[in-house]
Amino acid sequence: MSNTNPARGMRDFLPADVRKRNYVIGIIKEVYEKYGFEPLETPSVENLETLTNKYGDEGNQLMFKILKRGEKLQQELEEGKITSENQLSDLALRYDLTVPLARVVANYKNDLPKFFKRYQIQPVWRADRPAKGRYREFYQCDVDAIGSKSTVVEAELISAVSEILERLEFEDFYIKINHRELLNGLLNECNIDENRRSDFLILLDKRDKLSNQAFVDEMHSAGFLPRAELFWELLVELDQNSLNVTRSDRSMTIEDLRDINRKRIQKIRNFLGTEAQGNNALNSLEEIFKFIPNVSVELKNLVSIDLARGLSYYTGAIFEISLTKGDFAGSIGGGGRYDGLIGMFGKEQIPAVGFSLGLERIIYVMEERGMFDTLIAEGKIKNETADVMVTIWNEETSAESLKAASELREKGLRVLVYPEADKLGKQFKYADSLGIKKLLIIREEEIAENKVKIKNLESGEETVVSRELAHSHI
């Protein structure tokens, strides 16, 4: 017997899974379109040269490369001419959605609007070691606004992402916000050498996952403490005005909440003194807050100088969405301004702000928290295969059953027809296994009277109604 599992690290989505995923994706699309983002789709397969050296060593290794085709390959192999992997492949599977976007921006320069706002929800592939929640094929869900340096763009993106999470009924999310130039300013003040800064940022990003003591120990052993003592003190000081308060204390007023960010920003300003880069970045963050029209959204943002988000990619504001409740304290998405990347295939620098939602993680958390069960109970996700199943009484009445099904479909109902004249009990059991709650029964006697019998599988109740009104009883 052959192996019928999906390939390692890949998943089949059975109908109930697809329905949940489509619900989440549907809301994301709807909200992004409300904010004027347009859909883009690129091929799963890219020329290898398009992707090579765009993702560092790790990316080069984890990329799924596609074997060259044809007789020439076989001949070269037989002749022993091929001694390196590079000679074997000319294509690769998409590794993310950002490089394809950069390629599209360069390729259709004259067809795209000067501010190009696009969303893209498609799978990417990475030959990572599969683990809980880590797959080799997974969806990315990116939104990017290209072509403007205005902070209006950051404000709009934060608003859109917050609206998505609210629509999905996440009650405990907040958005950490920081700025790469603010970090630079702070590190200037701490006299951290230019060539140690990326190490510093990597360590900073780990703070979430470490205890305070472990973090301090790592800072010491990396040689950043005691030199960055002041930075560390600032972190601790800011923790005293953190959103932790807002999570539990619902009696706080909007002004109290806004005050927290004001105090945090003031503390950072005090620390920076006259350092120009950091102060400009703080002004920029304040401008973003000012532009967010919805107060409840504004208050979901927390200036967090311990957010670093990787290395060389970002150039301005950076964001990360966190959840506070339960075991799911990790990030479910993030983004920021990256003015150097989108122009990689052309000659000009093109400013851009992007946000990537962790679709797989969002779905995982929703599943774990029972949020899908609620959505199904509320009828927001239709989990049953059909609204009604039409049974088949016998061979002679089959055509009439199919006709009745057609009539119900014309009324907009989703109708399954049991395909065979099995015993009714068997048909009921089948409908029940698919979550279908209403059945239609048409025997000779119903046909003769132009009626149908409707059976409610939950209550067991049976009603005979005129055929024209059948739909209104379902």
Add this chain to the structure above:
Amino acid sequence: MSNTNPARGMRDFLPADVRKRNYVIGIIKEVYEKYGFEPLETPSVENLETLTNKYGDEGNQLMFKILKRGEKLQQELEEGKITSENQLSDLALRYDLTVPLARVVANYKNDLPKFFKRYQIQPVWRADRPAKGRYREFYQCDVDAIGSKSTVVEAELISAVSEILERLEFEDFYIKINHRELLNGLLNECNIDENRRSDFLILLDKRDKLSNQAFVDEMHSAGFLPRAELFWELLVELDQNSLNVTRSDRSMTIEDLRDINRKRIQKIRNFLGTEAQGNNALNSLEEIFKFIPNVSVELKNLVSIDLARGLSYYTGAIFEISLTKGDFAGSIGGGGRYDGLIGMFGKEQIPAVGFSLGLERIIYVMEERGMFDTLIAEGKIKNETADVMVTIWNEETSAESLKAASELREKGLRVLVYPEADKLGKQFKYADSLGIKKLLIIREEEIAENKVKIKNLESGEETVVSRELAHSHI
């Protein structure tokens, strides 16, 4: 400058393309769900062994195989241990949606309903030589009903597919219908040897593309004529009662139309005499017609003994959708009963009927016929980026513009915000380039009066309205 085109034979879909594709896919999904089909998704990548030798020699050659990863590969290459392509690959890109379905049916046997009706709309990859309308990544759009031998299933599938084409506003489609056992019966009567039958069917499939004379010539040179003289005569006879009549003559009544199929079936019966296999198959086709509840759908079906649909795959009824108007006389989809295939990964035979819509071809024809232009004009496809664009007057009024945008979004409108305080003329031009017809202008004077100015870009008309009512003017 690097190459920024998509890989050979692959396509980028810019927003206007995605909107059209999503419209078509949306209708297909909606109709299939109305018929009780459920969505399934499988990974793009399958284990190579799952796909190998499932698609004949051509399939093995056209499959995109994925290179093995890791240091071991590089070492083996350097040591010259690899002399054949087979040692290089362990995974491949999905080649169709049927083999993955068979794998899923075997793998989740206990989780799937005994009659499993699924649709699946996902890309597949074939390293074919790219040509007009032939791509290396393209969507397949499959629907299959698994587990029943009842002709109810065929009738439901034909109804669903017809409803999709009607919803897409194809007016000239019809469905050729034939039966593999009817073909067998006819070939029995003509004394065509068992071992020549697949050649005969391949030739028969080409009839559409050949003139009558060319077809007869090929039949002769293949040695089927004069032996199959009677079959040829029957074909010609049936042509005299073809749907060609119905295409042009709209004055015919339903009974006239139904009569055509009756006459065709009668002619075939006369030809078959007492031949059992063919007669049973004809009964089965008549049963399918009887089960189709919608007369207009029934009449779109034409019994066509020159439809063969490939070789060994199908076991019962076969269908193919044709268009009659203009240059698009090819098929836009087809299917049939294949009771031997879905069980390939298990021990049992599992009956199945499937239909595959040629999504890329449907979209191509709709584009060529201007059907999308109509849908856009009717507002069924929203082609403009947003319902309204909010302009930005100056830095100081920006926050108020964003607030107004948020208010309009709350009313359900799709709202784009111009990100910068450019000259208004420049902002108007930008909105126009995106097809947006309404603009919102908010300057200090509007803010002071709690009003907004709405500009209609088509008429040039400007109206000042109270801010609360702005949405009702868009």
